Amino acid sequence: MEPTAHSQQEASTASSTETAEDLAFKLNAALRNKDEKTVQELLEKGADVNSKAGSGWTPLQSAVQADLECLVKVLLDKGACPHARKDNGGTAFIEAAVVGNVNILKLLLDYGIDINDHDDNGFTAFMEAAWYGNEEALRFLYSKGANVNLRRVVSEENAKLHKGGATALMDACEKRRFPAVKILVQELGADVNIRDNKDRNALIHTLKKSDSKQRYESAVSIGHFLLDCGIDVTSKDECGKTALILAVEMESTDLVKALLEKGEIDIDDADEEGNTALMVAVEKDDYDIAKLLCEKGARTDVGNLIAVANRNRNRDMAHLLLQYNAKYVPETFEDWEPNSKRWRDQLKKLHQMYRPMIGKLKTFQYIQQRIQNTSQGGIYLGLHGETEVAVRTRRSTEGDKEKKFFERCGNSKHLLKLFQFEKARGYMYLCFPLWEKNLEEHLQEPKDHKDYKDALRMIFQAVRELHSLGFAHQDLQPSNFLIDLGGKIYLADFDNKRKLIEDKKELRNSDLEALSRLVLYVLAGGRKPLQQVSTQDLAADSPDYKEALDLVHCLVSHDERGLEGLSNHPYFSSKQVRFQFLKGIWNKIKDLDERYTVFQASNTTEGFPYPRWTEEIDRYVLHIMKNPRRGRSYEYRNNVTDLLRLIRNLDEHPDRRVSDRIGDYADYFLRLFPALTIYVYNSLRQNPKYSHLADIQDPSL
Known part of the structure; x- marks a missing residue:
């Protein structure tokens, strides 16, 4: 019977009532069920090819997971986005590596996929292929530029917890994919000695506890293979267990023998609980391994070996241990308190x-x-x-x-x-x-004050001392300055980047430039990374602002005084010392006929920063100083010499009216004229005739 117009209308209405969400749900379900017919029907009804189901799965990702190569092509032709990510950051390309379908990988690569792209857990397609033992996918991805030694990238929070950092080789080892392991090492050049963020190499990943006989046998085979490849046997797991201890836990006599044949293995090394390989063997009641370890010279005077053997009712084990001089050793912990607070x-x-x-x-x-x-x-x-x-x-x-x-x-x-x-x-x-922290860590701590002069003074002296030994550091990073319990700073070079200076002035200069960045980093309180900090990050209202800027400029311009001369820079002087310097200058030049031209004759390009200083100073104070109670009146002029004369007169001929008005003289003048000290200092220093006057004496140093 032909359908009536009414029935056709009903069918159409029923179809139109399906929402986009319904179609998307059905499309993903059909793909996961590998129901190709239903998939085609839903696509004809207009199902959204970029919709997302549970956990953010798109139809394309579901098609890849189901290994439906033909439907992957159809979905891509209909506009499916190959770059879409699941909730965990995974893409269709990474999923294709899990499946191991090389054709799908080729197809997706044509859409501009980054072959080393990773999900939120740091897994790349190459790592997934290794994890699941997809050998042809490994070869294909490597041929297209996959990084065989890429370490798993994780978030900053996880990195602090020592998560991540594993490689594809570690993944293959952990899952005991022996054929994949051989391909990675022998064909693709995987480095067997890379370590993850928990300091474990591929051998440690291999020797984790096996949960089946097949996986145990594969782990033993991989272990022997890695040993033949020269892997470092000193790596430990996150609990401090060596490869030898892990092999004993696996109860693999063959692996224990192979490890002991390596000269660098320490048979008496222990984990964080203090358990040696022999102690583990006795605990596991493995007589053969215990005998092998005893024969190879394992210590029997640590741990309660006899007590453990007796508890296991193993008379043969107890007799073996007694043969090798095992004795009962009671645990006694003395009350000891370290000096270090941090550690x-x-x-x-x-x-x-x-x-x-x-x-x-x-x-x-x-x-x-x-x-x-x-x-x-x-x-x-x-x-x-x-x-x-x-x-x-x-x-x-x-x-x-x-x-x-x-x-x-x-x-x-x-x-x-x-x-x-x-x-x-x-x-x-x-x-x-032992040190407590480095400079970077120190600057992150909350502080009651922000006077970093002592820290920078020690930093300058450290670099000076290294230069005096004939070396340039070449890596003046905050982490290389170590601070002990008493707050003393030491310079280290654990990365061995130092170079002999000899006649290479550029090496010394590069240290000065690096030191200028470090000064900015310290004065900015470590709020920005070293390479990003600039003079704009300095607090302009700081009483040392002008001096700090000048110190940084001197370092950048490779000042001829070097670090020894710059260690006496005005920045390092206290407020009182600076004021005494300014006051003393007038006393040194007052008897000179050319006293009013001393500063005009300087080579400095900077003009006097306060050309109208008489208008900036407190009028009442200036009036008193113009008309002292005793002596002749004096009209102060707007030049630096008269300003220095006023400072000297105020301090040497104190007037109660002035002190009541402005308080501490040094604080008042340095706050009112913050650029005065560095102007006077540089003007004198750069004038050959008067440079000897630019000598700031700090009695505290």
């Missing part, structure tokens, strides 16, 4: 835990004990005897070079000095006096 908790934990000693040094090089990152490895807490230290580990050759440099710093007041050193297993452990 108190970590130091107390280090003091209590078992660690294999390196000479007199006790240290634990894992993330919770790390106090600073450098391009050449971390700096860790340590105890040398009972002294709290910062420890830097270097291979013996590099360590000897650094030791020689630090020995040259021995007589310096503000260069970081070497406290002690230890050597073991081809490494040198350089121990430095």
Whole structure:
């Protein structure tokens, strides 16, 4: 029977009642169900190809997830946006790598996709291909420019929690995708020794607890492969567990043997709980591994090994341990309090835990004990005897070079000095006096005042001392200035960027320019990054504003006085010292016939900043000074010499009426004429005949 006009109208009305939201919901459902017929029908009805379902999934992303290559083309032809993101920042391209469909990846790349684009968790398409073991997708993405060694990018908050930083190789290792691991290393050149933000390399990711026999076997195979590739076996996990401890936890005798064959492995290293590999083997009741470790010289005098073996009812284990001189060792923790406030908790934990000693040094090089990152490895807490230290580990050759440099710093007041050193297993452990924070951290702290003169004075002296040793620093970053418990500042160079100056004046000048930025950074309170700060960030109402500007200008222009001369710059003088300087100038020039031309003859390009000063000063004060109670009246003129004469007369012939009116003379004049000190100073300094008068003596220094 043919449908009547009425029935056709009803069908049309029913169709038109479907909202755009209904169509979008049905379209995504049909795609996930791989119902191609329904998808085509919904598209013909005008379903929005860029609508979003739960968690922000678009039809294109659903089609990719369902591996519906033909419908991906259809959706793109109908205007589906290939750049649209899910709620987690994922795109259709990243989803295609999860699926492993190279054809879809090719198709989407034609739409201008960034091959190294990542979602909100930092996963790129290449990382997803590694995670899911999609080997052909890995090869294809690499051929198109994917960065094989890209580290996972995460938010600043997560980075502070040490999340992120993993590579595609770590992902493949963690999921035990052995074929993908081999492709990444052997074909695509993946670096096996990159570490994530928790300081773990690919081997540590491999040795995490396996949840099935198949994954266990794959982990063992990958572990052997990475060891053959020369991976660093000293990396630890976030709990301080070494690869050896993790291999014992896996109960893989083969991996334990392979690791022990590596000369750099420390068989007695312990995790944050103080557990060594042998202690773990005894706890897990693994006799074969315990026997292997004992034979290789593992210490049996730490931990309650006998007690654990007895608790496990393993007489053979107890007998083995007794053969290797195991004894019951009770735990006793003395009441010890560190000096450091910043590192108190970590130091107390280090003091209590078992660690294999390196000479007199006790240290634990894992993330919770790390106090600073450098391009050449971390700096860790340590105890040398009972002294709290910062420890830097270097291979013996590099360590000897650094030791020689630090020995040259021995007589310096503000260069970081070497406290002690230890050597073991081809490494040198350089121990430095422990600091509380660096300059960057210090400036972020709330402060009751903002007088940074003492800090800058120590910074200047530190750079001066380094230059006097013949080196330019070349990396004057706030993080390289370290502050101890007493507030003393030291300059460090853990990235080894210093260079011999010799006859290269440009190296010294580049340090001066970097120091000018650092001055601005400090005076601006660290509110902006070092490279973004400018003179506009200085507080114009500061009593030191003009002096600070001049100091920065001198540094930028490579002032011939150098750091030694600039260390006596007026900026570093107190208010009273500046006032005494101004007052004293009149006494030095009053008997000169040419006293009124002293400043006119200067080479300064700056004119006198207060050409009408008699109109700016308090009229009552000026009237009193023009007509003193004793002596002749004097008409002060609008020149710098008469202003200096007035300052001298006020201070040396005090009048109660004046002091009642303006209060402290120094405060009044320096506030009223803030540019006067630097003008007088520079005018004299740049005048060859009178430059000797520009000498500000600060008795406090």
